[in-house]
Amino acid sequence: MVSKPILTIVVPCYNEEEVLPETVFRLSDVLESLIADELVAPNSTVLFVDDGSKDATWSLIEQFHDANPFVTGLKLAKNAGHQSALLAGLLKAKSYSDCVVSIDADLQDDTAVIREFLVKFHEGFDIVYGIRQDRSADTFFKRATAQGFYKLMTSLGVKIHYNHADFRLMSKRTLDNLEKFQEVNLFLRGLVPLLGFPSTQVYYDRKERFAGESKYPLRKMLAFAFDGITSFSVTPIRFVTVMGFLLFALSVVAALYAILGKLLGANVTGWTSLVLSVWFIGGVQLLALGLIGEYIGKIYKEVKQRPLFVIEKELTEHAEILESVPLAGSQPATARR
Known part of the structure; x- marks a missing residue:
């Protein structure tokens, strides 16, 4: 096994004050466990990206940043949308990380699976997709429409992973190449498979939202699906x-x-x-x-060519000191095998 990689967990947030304390607790616990088992470096962090929240989300991020050495944050000047907020976090984190895991703040994705992501990364995979194998926690309507969307995208010739959202691990070199895709109409679930690089899948059961309400009502889900279709297929x-x-x-x-x-x-x-x-x-x-x-x-x-997001504030001093440190896992995946 190579030297311990620096991991950053990127969490886009929009009006997540109800669930944020639990999210911080669980992700901090995951990092502590990974560090103890020497799967990641001790200076690994969690990067919360506030996508122009109207509640106390950013205030909570600031409080946790002061009290928890794992917590860092970005505040966008206005609501840019989930995909843009996620991209902002990924591009920021890649400057001081060997690998980055993206996960939503609602805790529907199983945080324990991050360990399996890191195991696959050490095996030489640059991208690890989290695949939902059980969506019984979703309503029938949401489950049926989501699965119908994946099937439709596949039938239109779009390379997309069935039942995969944005819960994944990406290595630094894949993020370096993702940055070259200067697209305004973002659909990361379609862009990431275009990168190539060695990839694999990890399966998990989707859980119910821990607290708060979904930020993707029917109107937003339909708009997101239509954006995905028209961005990747004629x-x-x-x-x-x-x-x-x-x-x-x-x-x-x-x-x-x-x-x-x-x-x-x-x-x-x-x-x-x-x-x-x-x-x-x-x-x-x-x-x-x-x-x-x-x-x-x-x-x-x-x-x-307007910018996808504007960063208003940064709380990344925990991580920025790492920028001068050589990245542990920056060598090609073939060298890590």
């Missing part, structure tokens, strides 16, 4: 093209039928069918324009 646009050809073919058939009826002297009234067809075609056109507009909107966001 299949919806191709579907619109195919539908256009089909409607054109149907219109030709309808025209021939009308002409034939006229020549044969049949009484072609067709008022109802005409109105229905106009409404149907009009609806399809609006749908197609909206879909095309969505892709154009994404291009508009990309070309402006």
Whole structure:
């Protein structure tokens, strides 16, 4: 085994004052155990990223930072969204870490699995995906829609790990390469598999949220799913093209039928069918324009190159002293095997 790697656990937070004390306690306990077993370096830390919370989340992070040597923090100037907050933490942590684990603050992901992540990292894997094998704690609706989303993404040709969210371990070199993806429309679950590098999976049971309420209501889940689909696949646009050809073919058939009826002297009234067809075609056109507009909107966001997040405050002095220390696990994965 190589020298002990420096681990940073990145936790994006938005209005998590109810669950934060328990999260700090459990992650600190995990780090203490990993340090005692010499799986990570003693100067490993937890980095909480406050995504513009409106409650006392940041005040709690400051208090824990003063009392707990493991706790560090970033405060974003405004709510940038879960994916941007997570990326902010990952990019900050990679400057002084050999490996980084990302996990949500709600404790639905099993913190004990982080140990298995580190074991796999020592075996030479650069990316370790946490895969939910049991989602019985989720409601039927959430479980069904989430699994349907993963299947849909796979059918559209997107390389994504089934039942994986953002609970994963990444090595420093994978994060260095992730930073090269200058995308504004972030969907990390799709971006990370594009990196390549040796990877593996660890399975765990998903738990109920420890406290507070979900920050992903139906509206946000649908928006997130649509962003993922349109950011990684042009299949919806191709579907619109195919539908256009089909409607054109149907219109030709309808025209021939009308002409034939006229020549044969049949009484072609067709008022109802005409109105229905106009409404149907009009609806399809609006749908197609909206879909095309969505892709154009994404291009508009990309070309402006606005920053994904703005950091207002940092509480990372526990970790910044490590930046001058050579990273223990910065060598390629093949060298760690």
